[in-house]
Amino acid sequence: MFQRHLKKLRVVTGLLFFLFTAFIFLDFRNILTSAQFKGILFLQFVPSLIKFVNLLSLASAGFIIILLLTALCGRVYCSAICPLGIFQDMVSFISRIFRKKKKSFHFSQPWTKLRYTILAITVLSLLAGSTFVLGLLDPYSNFGRFVSDFVRPLFIKLNNGIASILEKRDIFFLYPVDLVKVNLLTFIFPALMLILVVVLSFGRGRLYCNTVCPVGSLLGLLSKISFFKIKINTTSCTQCGKCSKVCKSECINIKDQSVDFSRCVDCFNCLAACPENAIRLNLVPHKAIAVVPEVETTGNERRAFLAKSLALTVGAAGLSSLAFSQSKAETSVKKNVVCPPGSKGIKHFTDTCTSCHLCVSACPTKVLQPAFMEYGILGMMQPRMDYSTSFCNYDCTLCSEVCPTGAIQQLTKEVKQQTQIGVAHFTVTNCIVFRDNTSCGACSEHCPTKAVNMVPYKGELTIPEVNPKICIGCGGCEYACPARPEKAIRVIGHELHQKALKPREEKLKPVDTSQDFPF
Amino acid sequence: ARVHELIVNCDVFINVPVLKHHGGSTVTAGMKNMMGVVWDRRFWHKNDLHQCIADFATYRRPNLTVLDAYRVIKKNGPKGVSVGDVSLMKSLLVSPDIVAIDAAGAKMFGVEPHEVKYIPLAHEAGVGNSNTDSLRIKRIKI
Numbered sequence: 018m019f020q021r022h023l024k025k026l027r028v029v030t031g032l033l034f035f036l037f038t039a040f041i042f043l044d045f046r047n048i049l050t051s052a053q054f055k056g057i058l059f060l061q062f063v064p065s066l067i068k069f070v071n072l073l074s075l076a077s078a079g080f081i082i083i084l085l086l087t088a089l090c091g092r093v094y095c096s097a098i099c100p101l102g103i104f105q106d107m108v109s110f111i112s113r114i115f116r117k118k119k120k121s122f123h124f125s126q127p128w129t130k131l132r133y134t135i136l137a138i139t140v141l142s143l144l145a146g147s148t149f150v151l152g153l154l155d156p157y158s159n160f161g162r163f164v165s166d167f168v169r170p171l172f173i174k175l176n177n178g179i180a181s182i183l184e185k186r187d188i189f190f191l192y193p194v195d196l197v198k199v200n201l202l203t204f205i206f207p208a209l210m211l212i213l214v215v216v217l218s219f220g221r222g223r224l225y226c227n228t229v230c231p232v233g234s235l236l237g238l239l240s241k242i243s244f245f246k247i248k249i250n251t252t253s254c255t256q257c258g259k260c261s262k263v264c265k266s267e268c269i270n271i272k273d274q275s276v277d278f279s280r281c282v283d284c285f286n287c288l289a290a291c292p293e294n295a296i297r298l299n300l301v302p303h304k305a306i307a308v309v310p311e312v313e314t315t316g317n318e319r320r321a322f323l324a325k326s327l328a329l330t331v332g333a334a335g336l337s338s339l340a341f342s343q344s345k346a347e348t349s350v351k352k353n354v355v356c357p358p359g360s361k362g363i364k365h366f367t368d369t370c371t372s373c374h375l376c377v378s379a380c381p382t383k384v385l386q387p388a389f390m391e392y393g394i395l396g397m398m399q400p401r402m403d404y405s406t407s408f409c410n411y412d413c414t415l416c417s418e419v420c421p422t423g424a425i426q427q428l429t430k431e432v433k434q435q436t437q438i439g440v441a442h443f444t445v446t447n448c449i450v451f452r453d454n455t456s457c458g459a460c461s462e463h464c465p466t467k468a469v470n471m472v473p474y475k476g477e478l479t480i481p482e483v484n485p486k487i488c489i490g491c492g493g494c495e496y497a498c499p500a501r502p503e504k505a506i507r508v509i510g511h512e513l514h515q516k517a518l519k520p521r522e523e524k525l526k527p528v529d530t531s532q533d534f535p536f
Numbered sequence: 537a538r539v540h541e542l543i544v545n546c547d548v549f550i551n552v553p554v555l556k557h558h559g560g561s562t563v564t565a566g567m568k569n570m571m572g573v574v575w576d577r578r579f580w581h582k583n584d585l586h587q588c589i590a591d592f593a594t595y596r597r598p599n600l601t602v603l604d605a606y607r608v609i610k611k612n613g614p615k616g617v618s619v620g621d622v623s624l625m626k627s628l629l630v631s632p633d634i635v636a637i638d639a640a641g642a643k644m645f646g647v648e649p650h651e652v653k654y655i656p657l658a659h660e661a662g663v664g665n666s667n668t669d670s671l672r673i674k675r676i677k678i
């Protein structure tokens with residue numbers, strides 16, 4: 018029967034999505050193009066949804082396909098596409114290899130109140146204006162942070178180690194790549210989430226997906242009314258329990274011969290396990306939902322449950338919108354935090370970014386680094402331009418090309434070169450020229466527009482002067498400035514990005530080379 | 537200073553700079569080009585740039601310096617902002633004396649050698665001769 022082979026199809030698809038999605042965060046050799054990045058991330062639910070809401074373009078309509086797929090046959094996304102889901106399957110698999118006893122799963126009651134409370138808090142905090150909770154719980158963004166923050170440095174270290182060994186044998190197809198120092202405090206939340214996901218999947222399969230993950234909860238609600246559902250044929254079922262033993266979502270109740278399809282992640286383990294082909298994906302006759310309950314409850318119990326959930330949701334709603342609107346007003350965005358070109362300004366950026374760190378991984382100069390408190394506590398982990406670490410390359414638009422949510426909107430090189438994300442401010446008392454009366458000029462050397470220009474100072478000395486009209490805030494000057502402990506020139510970020518004028522272009526008089534030598 | 541191993545180990549050292557305007561040092565030619573050999577260049581900017589340029593030239597004088605003055609960045613150097621900063625001079629200077637070639641390069645550029653502080657400093661340190669009048673110069677037109 019065909020359906021028992023669905024598991025193999027799921028495994029292969031899942032592995033492919035997992036490998037490709039992980040790879041785009043590790044690709045430090047730029048093997049893939051940003052267009053290919055987009056293709057790989059097309060079906061990721063949360064970024065596609067956010068991008069669609071922002072840009073309303075069909076190119077970011079992947080989430081619609083996921084919704085249709087879920088309405089058709091359940092949470093295929095969770096087993097075959099979501100990289101965090103597949104990661105959990107791997108953890109589960111590894112945890113079961115080394116066990117002698119307790120290798121199988123068994124049915125457990127759903128944590129329904131917690132599940133929908135978390136979903137409510139996520140949605141309501143979004144409406145209250147913060148993407149913090151969504152970014153924290155979104156499975157794609159979590160996976161991105163795990164790979165970008167934890168795996169990538171190890172991957173690069175491995176590369177550098179092998180490269181130096183091969184180099185001694187005159188083999189150069191690998192070369193060492195620099196690793197920059199990061200603020201380890203920004204890893205607190207990603208580390209906590211990693212521990213949570215690993216602990217839950219080590220012992221309880223997909224418990225995270227059915228309790229914490231808002232995508233899981235949302236798609237779970239939709240799968241309650243899907244056209245195809247996994248059901249047990251009570252006549253051919255012998256109640257051997259083999260299906261329940263392999264069900265990672267712990268949602269098959271073999272005593273009642275029922276499947277809680279809102280928790281089912283369509284892994285199809287059960288279809289492959291059943292010796293009688295009694296459990297199958299079946300087309301469900303569509304009537305009103307109340308007529309075909311998944312779990313038998315009396316009218317009274319259901320009413321009490323609904324009342325309790327409503328009260329909880331309203332309570333959670335009230336509290337969370339209060340908390341978020343207050344904290345958004347109070348948390349101070351640090352005065353000179355700079356967000357990348359294409360993000361339009363701090364509000365648009367922090368409202369749209371879910372901190373997946375794809376831009377941090379892709380940035381060739383490594384100027385994009387996760388923030389700690391620079392955007393306030395609700396902006397923790399969102400990337401910012403860190404000019405003490407690096408500067409923004411004048412000819413580069415990579416971050417805007419790869420951002421999957423549209424927090425950094427794609428720019429052409431020409432537009433980027435006139436996008437003023439901040440302005441350089443010169444503090445003469447910190448400058449080497451002022452303090453030591455010696456020449457420097459490092460800032461002007463690095464300025465791509467010569468907004469920072471050296472002008473006559475004392476004697477033969479020159480000192481920098483900033484033209485704020487053509488400065489684009491790229492940070493080349495701040496990065497190069499050798500003054501310590503305080504730099505003499507720093508970029509103050511704009512809350513709303515401005516347009517810079519083009520640098521002056523004055524052509525020189527052509528030199529007559531047929532004449533005699535100049536001296 | 538920490539330098540690239542090649543400058544310590546090589547038998548012959550040929551320096552091939554490009555003549556450009558420079559925001560920090562007025563002109564960049566042969567001696568300024570040597571800055572690229574050093575790992576921590578920020579130190580130079582922080583601790584009297586001109587003196588560091590002249591001092592480093594005492595470490596190892598190139599056997600030959602070939603100064604490319606074909607297209608010279610006359611302003612907004614060393615990076616330049618647009619093609620309008622470049623002047624087509626179609627020239628090439630060659631010398632075993634790095635100070636002499638920097639002095640000649642400065643003159644080609646349009647400033648006097650003594651206006652570029654590291655040139656007289658290097659001359660004083662005995663790295664070479666910056667007095668263009670006392671040099672044997674062959675002028676060749678092709």
